[in-house]
Amino acid sequence: MKIRHLALGILLVLGSAAYGQVDTAAFSQIRRAGMGSSQIPHLAHYLTDVPGPRLSASAAYLKAAKWAVKTLKSWGLQRAALEPWGTFGKxxxxxxxxxxxxxxxxxxxxxxxxxxxxxxxxxxxxxxxxxxxxxxxxxxxxxxxxxxxxxxxxxxxxxxxxxxxxxxxxxxxxxxxxxxxxxxxxxxxxxxxxxxxxxxxxxxxxxxxxxxxxxxxxxxxxxxxxxxxxxxxxxxxxxxxxxxxxxxxxxxxxxxxxxxxxxxxxxxxxxxxxxxxxxxAADVQGYNVIAEIPGSDPRLKSEIVMLGAHLDSWAASTGATDNAAGCVVMMEAIRLLDSLGLKPKRTIRIALWDGEEQAMYGSYFYVQKHFMDKAYRLKPEHAKISAYFNLDNGSGKIRGIFTQNNERIKPIFETWLQPLHDLGARTVTLRNTGSTDHLAFDWAGIPGFQFIQDPLDYETRTHHSNLDSYEHLQFEDLKQAAVIVACFVYQAAMEEQMLPRKPPEKRRFLFDGY
Amino acid sequence: MKIRHLALGILLVLGSAAYGQVDTAAFSQIRRAGMGSSQIPHLAHYLTDVPGPRLSASAAYLKAAKWAVKTLKSWGLQRAALEPWGTFGKxxxxxxxxxxxxxxxxxxxxxxxxxxxxxxxxxxxxxxxxxxxxxxxxxxxxxxxxxxxxxxxxxxxxxxxxxxxxxxxxxxxxxxxxxxxxxxxxxxxxxxxxxxxxxxxxxxxxxxxxxxxxxxxxxxxxxxxxxxxxxxxxxxxxxxxxxxxxxxxxxxxxxxxxxxxxxxxxxxxxxxxxxxxxxxAADVQGYNVIAEIPGSDPRLKSEIVMLGAHLDSWAASTGATDNAAGCVVMMEAIRLLDSLGLKPKRTIRIALWDGEEQAMYGSYFYVQKHFMDKAYRLKPEHAKISAYFNLDNGSGKIRGIFTQNNERIKPIFETWLQPLHDLGARTVTLRNTGSTDHLAFDWAGIPGFQFIQDPLDYETRTHHSNLDSYEHLQFEDLKQAAVIVACFVYQAAMEEQMLPRKPPEKRRFLFDGY
Missing domain, CATH: 3.50.30.30 (Glucose Oxidase; domain 1)
Incomplete structure (x- = not known):
């Protein structure tokens, strides 16, 4: 057992040795901007109060999605658009x-x-x-x-x-x-x-x-x-x-x-x-929101790093912690990366997903369309995506990240997270977390991750409840999360190599059950 | 300062020495019955769910009041009736x-x-x-x-x-x-x-x-x-x-x-x-609920010990913790005293008050009618009431009692409370508490007391809220409270002397302010 652990240790060290140093100057820039002049309260108002509950396929969902496209465009992001993912329903x-x-x-x-x-x-x-x-x-x-x-x-x-x-x-x-x-x-x-x-x-x-x-x-x-x-x-x-x-x-x-x-x-x-x-049933089509910061390195710009969160919500309140929180963090993270002129080498793509509450439809069909089809056949884009980062556990700040049992990722993320320990995030676990949109990527063998978040009152009060409203958001937590996501996405976009992978899995998805 | 304290100490000892020993056998009987076959959940259902919100002057208030009269009568209490106290309103x-x-x-x-x-x-x-x-x-x-x-x-x-x-x-x-x-x-x-x-x-x-x-x-x-x-x-x-x-x-x-x-x-x-x-405005009259256990001692039965709580509530829920809780405790306490055949010497009278939420009308006008008029003139009954005990701070168990700065009461209550310490009640404070129905008695120079209660979620969740419903009652707490109230009322009914008094005060009442 011990010899095996030692061998694994050496392998891990070699594995992470192939990844570069953390760009602490960029991290500092991101931290200063993110903890300072945050757009998060403004974004949250326009994703919750203004459209109303963002039930999949509803007018409010489309209003929020179009507002997100417009906002991402206004920041200078490229290819900002609604991207149809398939048939949702009524x-x-x-x-x-x-x-x-x-x-x-x-x-x-x-x-x-x-x-x-x-x-x-x-x-x-x-x-x-x-x-x-x-x-x-x-x-x-x-x-x-x-x-x-x-x-x-x-x-x-x-x-x-x-x-x-x-x-x-x-x-x-x-x-x-x-x-x-x-x-x-x-x-x-x-x-x-x-x-x-x-x-x-x-x-x-x-x-x-x-x-x-x-x-x-x-x-x-x-x-x-x-x-x-x-x-x-x-x-x-x-x-x-x-x-x-x-x-x-x-x-x-x-x-x-x-x-x-x-x-x-x-x-x-x-x-x-x-x-x-x-x-x-006039338009049964579902739509994700997509936008990009094009990569600056001619050699690496065809490769992408994705970040995302689901945009849809249930209908008894305005879906603030589930999951406007994740959306505003991701929007703020990409805004920070874009506005700071950091020139990431790889292309950075944000996705705000549709239909997560019903069965993670938006992300699943996006992955099926772009990366691996239903018969588990890989598509060309599969070789070009380094990682996907997700946030969907409420308004709590980031305390670490789940690596979904990818042992080669663990030391890499530990290196990235080290300069962020003082923000309260220090845990990189091999454990898995599920029930949200990184799963479709993980299933396709693409490094897909959900951060560990403080639970706050998510499970007890706001998650799928009539209290899931703007005042239950904790803005200091969301700012911290945006900073950490931006640092991780930036670092993934700058590394010489894409992140190490697990093989794809032939696994049933939730909606395969019915 | 020290000499003054010593003198006060001697006075207090002399004061309490005039009061008899606690009837521990009776206390034990009350404890066994009260913690065992309690009627509290049943009473609470019939004071909350069944009539609905007991807003003063409403049909539900009268329904609850009449049900209380009927229930008190069915237990064998005497003179159970609605007693008009004056004009409430619409x-x-x-x-x-x-x-x-x-x-x-x-x-x-x-x-x-x-x-x-x-x-x-x-x-x-x-x-x-x-x-x-x-x-x-x-x-x-x-x-x-x-x-x-x-x-x-x-x-x-x-x-x-x-x-x-x-x-x-x-x-x-x-x-x-x-x-x-x-x-x-x-x-x-x-x-x-x-x-x-x-x-x-x-x-x-x-x-x-x-x-x-x-x-x-x-x-x-x-x-x-x-x-x-x-x-x-x-x-x-x-x-x-x-x-x-x-x-x-x-x-x-x-x-x-x-x-x-x-x-x-x-x-x-x-x-x-x-x-x-x-x-x-067909009937602008307000009504309290009154019932008695007649005293058993020919010499003392003209004297009374009262216990009470307000029956009215606000209207967004069924007023469970404010104050069906107090009513069921007082009803259960008098049921215990009656059903155990303890033969209290003085007459014990229960009052369930009307109009407390507006300005403690029911208790104030009851005191004015029976004990001291608006011009501070004492009535004959004033000499015949030993004490009034009240409960109105939610569903929390009793942790002690406020003596309203009556220094001669403190050692007496300490003696009474001693055998009940293991129930979690051990504090007898000289401090005052207000905002409920014992105040009218206190104001008239009649020993009137409110118990110290555990706050539970009264101030944070249920007090005057839409959540003031049956499921927020804590029955083990209410049983304990009924036992302690019954012991105190019993002891007050058995002492050779009535409780020592403070002089009446010429004090404004809440509704004198407008």
Whole structure:
């Protein structure tokens, strides 16, 4: 074992020895500019408040994407454009929404429609029937209880599970000990993908049964006490040809649990709901945002270093931490590299991805189009991309980077990160992280990375919730992240060699499961 | 100084020596029953979920009050009844409510009407004008900008002040050090009352100016990031003869701040609002709930020991921690004393107060009716009441008691509390606490006390917010509180003497200020 480690050590040293020294002067320039006159608050406002929720295929998504193209162009970037990546599906625009408890007493209800929900027939009022989470996905139960649901609102609510959620701070930062022992995060196994596919099929069948029952709508309330945060995603009805579901709404924990308890103690509940949404299949095409700083070295400028983040969001808020945060960091990083006149040798390309929230569509199909097709055949551009850097875990500053088990990368990134230790980033781990857009690159054997970020209140409050708004962004963290991303991208663009690779993998993607 | 302290010490010892030993057998019986077969979850459901928000004078308040009377009677308590305390004002019933952002994009808005808000003329849509908090109470500004407000929604929103609210746990318990150094809490000085009166007058004048401007409604958003908790109180339009205000709505911090930023960057905002509320002055009378366990000792049964909490709540949620918590503790305490057959010598009387949230009306006018009139003349019953115990600081367990600077009480309560130390309650402080119903008793020279409670998430999440619901109650805390209250009330009912008093004070009450 020890001899093997020693040999590996020598190999690693040789591997990294082929990479040049860090350009500390450039790093210093980037740090000064990035921590100083940052554009981040301005960019964040124009990616969140101004367009609204950037649901894939929505008018707001396109507005944000076009604004990004215009902004990147205005900074002098080249080839800034929307790049179609393939078929996404239907546009869904919320036109009106209201919900209120009418009986046993009138009380405002905090709730949000699921994206791609169906509409009510005008404003509808009716009684509420309660189903457990288990009953709501038991297609045999739903099949034999169709009459019970007819003309009713179906409330899917489990028992309260976490009554003292508030004892821990909702926001936290990683300790040194946590960084030292960081493991694989957000990774899906083949079994997970199979299970996910099974759950999607059951959910689709349950949606059909809810619809055939003549129920008015399906209302769900979380089982855990999130103290005012309502976590809302969407239906699968965006897919071309998919059937429209019943109106589907997520209630706040407090509203859903109150209704559950009332029904359990024999007090009938009535609601009034109005949900009007417009579906359009006029343009089912999805679009990523792409722009470049052309490389300055005639020998290396055909090679590219990419950075990116997904631009789309869910619809209950304006997707500030998921993932305007990543987009503004990447935009700011490329702005810094461009505006400082650092003349990177390789071409630097930014991508803001579409459809990440549904199944990482934008990045996956971009990789398929440019680098490796669905049959795992490499394309010429595959030999010309050095690396892809991604950010998608909220507003937290960068504490290090996952190398996705690429042992030859580790010493290189350790060298690059060394002058940035004082910014709080010092961890280069061999571990993997998943569930976002670097995976498509990693899968294709292209060095693709997601940085380690402080969690802040991402998992507890903002991620996919109604609180994912501008005021939950932490600008000092985002500035730091932009500086580190800019340094890494710059260094990758300046090294004599492209980054060392792992072989491509024949691996299923999330949406291969269903 | 030392000699004075010594003299005081002797006096205190003599003072407490006149009081008997703690009945530890009774305390043990109370503890076993109270920590065991508690009725608290059941009582809490029937005071929160079942009636809904218990706004003073509302149908829900009366429903809850009548349910309490019926329940107290069913336990065998005597003289259980609604007791009118005087004129409160108008009933206000919310009938319908919806609000949504329509431009620059459609987005659900989390918001709640202020209690006693006026109604919109059906559903109204219009643009939003932004006022700072300062402009909104500047009657000169409002007078000269009437035309700007006409036909608009007025948004009152300040800049974000606390962006990292989540770094501290929202819920906390008092440490020994905090208990040792506890100070006066929630006390209003004469100057505060004067200032409050001034603010109420300005607010009333501003409401008139908003109304005369022809604005559609006044929407306010908090200035601090409360992460999904919306804090909502009411207007003064409950008063007989008071003018109806414009519709008044509180927006979530996130929604309000987004609109503020949009307007500031030149992006017009439009909303649609429907607020329908019904005012009634059919019964302007206020009612407290009263019930008794008659004393068992012929010599002492004409003397009473009271316990109580306010039954009314605000309207954005079901008032679980403010103050169904206090009511269920007091109900459970008197149930324990009654059901255990302990035969208290003095009469024990429970009061559930009305109108606390507006200005502690129920308790104040009860004291005025029974014990000391507005001209500070004592009534015969004044000589017959030993003490009043109150609970109104949320769901947190009892950690001790405020003696309101009554030095002769301190050693007595220390003796009583000693066998309860292991329940986490050990602090008897000379300090004062205010802002709730024991004050009326204290003011009249009747020993009136509020217990020290663990804060939990009362100030941070639930107090006057849309999250003040059943799932934020901590039942183990409430059980402990019921046990301690029952022990204190029992001991006060068994002592040979009534508790030592301070002289009555000629002090202004909150509502004397306006």
């Amino acid at each position: 546009q869904w625009e919320l036109e009106d929404f209201s919900i209120i408890q009418k009986k046993p007493y009138v009380l405002p209800v905090t709730a949000y429609p699921q994206a791609w929900s169906g509409s009510t027939k005008g404003r509808q009022q009716g009684g509420v029937v309660l189903l457990s989470s288990q009953q709501a996905r038991d297609t045999v139960y739903l099949g034999t209880h169709q009459d019970d649901l007819k003309g009713k609102f179906v409330l899917v609510a489990g028992r309260q599970v976490d009554p003292d959620f508030n004892t821990r701070p909702a926001l936290h930062r990683l300790t040194d000990a946590q960084l030292d022992s960081i493991g694989d995060t957000h990774m899906l196994s083949e079994a997970d993908i199979t299970e996910y596919g099974r759950a999607v099929k059951i959910s689709k069948r349950a949606d059909e049964l809810f619809k055939s029952s003549g129920a008015l709508a399906v209302l769900s309330a979380g089982g855990a006490n999130h103290n005012g945060a309502v976590f809302v995603q969407g239906t699968g009805a965006y897919k071309p040809g998919a059937a429209e579901t019943l109106p589907k709404v997520i209630l706040s924990f407090e509203d859903g649990q109150r209704m559950r308890r009332l029904i359990m103690s024999g007090h009938p509940v009535e609601l009034a709901l109005n949900l009007q949404a417009r579906f359009s | 009933q206000w019933e919310l009938e319908d409510f919806s609000i949504i952002q329509k431009k620059p994009y459609v987005l659900p808005v989390t918001a709640y009407p202020q209690a006693w808000s006026g109604s919109t003329k059906g559903r109204q849509q219009g643009g939003v004008v932004l006022l700072s908090s300062q402009q909104a109470r500047d009657t000169v500004y409002l007078g000269t900008h009437q035309d700007d407000l006409k036909g608009k929604f007025v948004l009152v929103a300040g800049r974000q002040v606390d962006p990292d609210f989540n770094t501290r746990p929202a819920l906390h318990r008092l440490t020994d050090a905090q208990l040792d150094s506890i100070g006066d809490t929630h006390m209003l000085s004469e100057a505060d009352i004067t200032e409050y009166g001034r603010a109420v007058k300005i607010s009333k004048r501003a409401d008139e100016l908003f109304k005369s401007s022809g604005a559609l409604a006044v929407l306010s958003a908090g200035g601090a990031n409360h992460n999904g908790a919306v804090f909502v109180q009411g207007t003064g339009a409950y008063k007989p003869g008071a003018a109806e205000t414009l519709p008044k709505v509180i927006l979530s911090f996130e929604d309000g701040q987004r609109m503020r930023r949009l307007i500031m960057s030149g992006h017009p905002v439009e909303l649609a609002l429907n607020l329908q509320a019904r005012f009634s």
